[in-house]
Amino acid sequence: MATPVIIQKMGQQMESGIIKEWFVTDGDYVKENDTLFSMETDKVVVEVSSPTTGFITITQDKSDDEIPVGEVVAYIHEQSTLARIEIPNKKAPIITSQDLDKEIKNLNGNSYRIIASPYARKLARENNIDLSKIKGTATNGRIIAPDVLAYLKNQNDLLSTPNKNNLDDSTNAANIKRSIEISLTPMRKKIVNVIEQSANSIIPVTITKTVRVDKLVQLRNEMKQEGINFTPNDFIIFSVSRSLQKFRSFNSQFSTSKIIEYQNINVSFAVAVENGVIMPVIHDADKKSITEIAIERKQLIEDVRNHKISKKSLEDGTFSISSLGEYGIDHFSPVVYPTQSAIIGIGSIQKAPVIEGDQIQIGYLLSLSIVFDHRVNDGALGAEFLQEICSRLERPLKTILSS
Incomplete structure (x- = not known):
């Protein structure tokens, strides 16, 4: 038995919304009224809570797209339907099967996996950023969208710093300058x-x-x-x-x-x-x-x-x-x-x-x-x-x- 999480109408003229940030990851155990994600409408940003208790399966990762009212973005299952992997560090969060391809090696040679929100992953993909180079600021070191944006800004600042050893900066101008297209919320x-x-x-x-x-x-x-x-x-x-x-x-x-x-x-x-x-x-x-x-x-x-x-x-x-x-x-x-x-x-x-x-x-x-x-x-x-x-x-x- 699964309970759908649906984009609900917040105002008379609301036709769609944008999921700004997921506060849970695929496969997490959530309780009724736990905050699942924040959604931006044409007037305000609201937090959407879980309608029931169970394990969440996220079906919609359109963090920069408008999602129509009535569309299902997740399901809450009474029992877990995802393969769950225990991490050596007991304080680390549970990882889902979707993170298997994100395994990297730390300095001690032990395996660990990157924990990041769907929107953060999307930003990283669009800008060719390696998430392993970013330090997450959310709970348990989880990487969220502001972390990716801060990293990207820092990289752009480094790229835009004049090279003192280069006498002709104009020759590298095309390679140095970067731009980002930002969709209107x-x-x-x-x-x-x-x-x-x-x-x-x-x-x-x-x-x-x-x-x-x-x-x-x-x-x-x-x-x-x-x-x-x-x-x-x-x-x-x-x-x-x-x-x-x-x-x-x-x-x-x-x-x-x-x-x-x-x-x-x-x-x-x-x-x-x-x-x-x-x-x-x-x-x-x-x-x-x-x-x-x-x-x-x-x-x-x-x-x-x-x-x-x-x-x-x-x-x-x-x-x-x-x-x-x-x-x-x-x-x-x-x-x-x-x-x-x-x-x-x-x-x-x-x-x-x-x-x-x-x-x-x-x-x-x-x-x-x-x-x-x-x-x-x-x-x-x-x-x-x-x-x-x-x-x-x-x-x-x-x-x-x-x-």
Whole structure:
């Protein structure tokens, strides 16, 4: 009796996924709910668990190809169906019959076999790399994809280092230079699709303003001492949601010859992940306190990074913010999401000289850039909207008390 492991649908529009990394090898004994592999969809990377207990037979090793929803990638058997070989080193993992051709000799003349994930083996084959030269960093010295990529990068760096003994490097340029073709992941394809849609359908206008946030920094420090923690991004979401109550045309979408104005104010925010970005949503942000927003935003970030984000938490955003402040960026122009009409780019808070009357003071400055669809709103209204947000950031306590 064998139980199939199937690629299941994680979202309404999901048609396929990519297996990023197997955490078990062919023939391993797995328990129910043990993590088998990580899979990347067009929105997020999730971990797939075993549906039952038994011995696994991996049938699908398409680590760089899209696997359709519904396809079987493995079977869980009640009894082992593979020849299993004991290794002299008791701490070493059990090896399957598929590894028989990988036997090499160590320095002591004893036999051992290379333990590597299917994706790592595929990368090695494609780049003509001998796995015996790579030190695995996973459990029991298992070689995984990042180990192969690190080895390949190191080899490329060595190849690209100029040869001091060669007076004419140009003669060897063709032999030295190497390139790698990298297939687009579902997430990257989704990002490309969103950017292309935005570029082809939205006419963007960017307005930037720098605001002094001394009182916001002070209020945050005071509330932190009282056990209430929030970040500048939390307060920006809080302020934006309240400002959208007044400037509802920015909580909208342009559609053919009409404007769809959303009644709910759902603020999505960008979370950077490996090779992409995820946009979780705080629904009805205008009805939540600064503390509720701070708690929810923190939890959403943890869910994204732990691959536990729910489908609902990624849907129905009506306005977006994107922050590069932690990278020391002053200001930038993010891309407007196709189903929205505006987004705000948040820079870093920087301590800088500020002219106050005839005096020079030291203050905290923050730059905000609003990018909006010119078909929906004009520059003057965009300036008023941005000024409304900045005014709330300048007087944070009043903003909290009046909301």
